[in-house]
Amino acid sequence: MVEPSDGELVGRAHRGSRDAAAMLFERHWGGAWRLARTVSGRRDMADDIVQDAFERAFAALGRFDQSRPFAPWLHRIVINRALDLLRSERRLVGLDVAAHPSAEWRDVSADDRALLEAVATLTPQRRVVTVLRYGLGYSPAEIARMLELPTGTVNSRLARALDDLRERERERDAERT
């Protein structure tokens, strides 16, 4: 049996099909959560970001152009929500905390965790393009369209992100020796 396309599901969901909406949600939940998790750098924030993004996306299905792919549109919303929250932190006032929680990443090997933590230290702009390129497989041109940036800017950010990550790897190797 042929799986319905995202466009078909969007159309059916917009016409009121709960099953289509549920299928669309399940199809994109994992990717959206990983994107939110990596861009925000926080597991606890990812839950809120993804819920918010899906609510906004599903409430706007009527405005979605069904001839275009759904995932980039959803991912753009996820990124915007994640960056909104990160930006808002600048004016959040840190309050007294009894103790610090445990490490962030679970069920990941030490090397992989180090790389994920290095990604989390990138600037938000570089982190976003890194996750879109290597985590979700978008080409630089697709990322440029999604973020409304020149392709050259995307390539430049990717190159600098890789430079930053290589630098972190070198620092980590130096600490080991």
Next chain:
Amino acid sequence: MPSELERRLERVLNDMPVEASSEAHDRARAAALAAAAAPAPGRGSLWRIVIAAAVAMALVTTGVTLAATGARPFSDTATVTKPPQAAPPHTGLLPRGARAFSILADGRAWVATPHRVLLHGAPRSAIAVSPGAVYVLEAHGRTLRAVAAGTGRVAKTQHTAGLATAAVWSPFPIRIAYLTEAGGHQQLHDEWGTLSHDYLVDPHVAAVAPSWRWDSLAVAYVRADGRVAVHTATSGHNTVIPPNCGLRHPTALAFAPTSGLLAIADRTRLRIVDTTGGAPDVCAAHSPGAPSIAWVRPHQLFVAAGATLYRYLLLQPGLGTDATTLPSRITGLTASPDGRRLALALTSGGSTRVVAATAPPFSEQATPLHVLQLLLPARPVAGPVALSWQ
């Protein structure tokens, strides 16, 4: 050709586990499906069908739940009476899109559903709307009554040992926690959603509305000595939470929607404690005043105290806060089920009005409160206002 680093990035980012809890997934799914079903131009008839299906599902769910408790469901024991007193239509009483909304202030209650106004300023000492707005539990004197929200039919009546001063349905409508006052003492009871199998949890508690955990298996309450305790319904054990953050005599508490996080507040302090013991306490100070708490997301909540509305974001580590100051004291607060809107009781000059407003988002700019709807016009009210939005 991709470098070794790029290949590693692809593998690590693609293999990254989705660490979201099933509760977070389910909550997001429900919110997304609800958003997809929201009305749009030209979809009026479809929307009515969706609403009817949702109400039918809620009725079926509750019926199954009640039957599963082993007691006879309400429909078997119901005493059919005439519909409730004719109340003046007051379409403003129901926030847009709400299944039910209730106000309890100075011993008077207002309850509205899309179908009818069930109570309009009637004397009641406690009100609780069941999840899905299927039943309204109302306390009058020493009597608790479950009334079908759709028809106004009295489904079940229960006599209590004292005046019921607060009542709360569990999120999965299998249990009810309620407080009674008798002989100068407040008592906490836990009973089945069928108003049967009543169990005295604690004979000496504070007059603070209890709060159910998301799984409906535990309820938090404030003891008479000011300590907060969690009663586990399955084992019957009461676990006292050790004091922290300098809180004295909490007057509000609320469990988070999908976890064991419990927000506790007194007149000047807020504490968020993980009752499952996994995370450290978070403490914060707020403007002096009787606090109200409303969670809007698994890690976000509003606290109203004095004339300030605080939005808190739980971080790891820490707590972000964002405050909106209003020209009136906030004497009541609740949130819509999707967390996007708030209802607030605003008191100034001895009169109180209830409004629906957009939940102010975290943003770089200070966001004023955007009032959407006047739910209850100004009237003289002295004490705090209990609000509920389904």
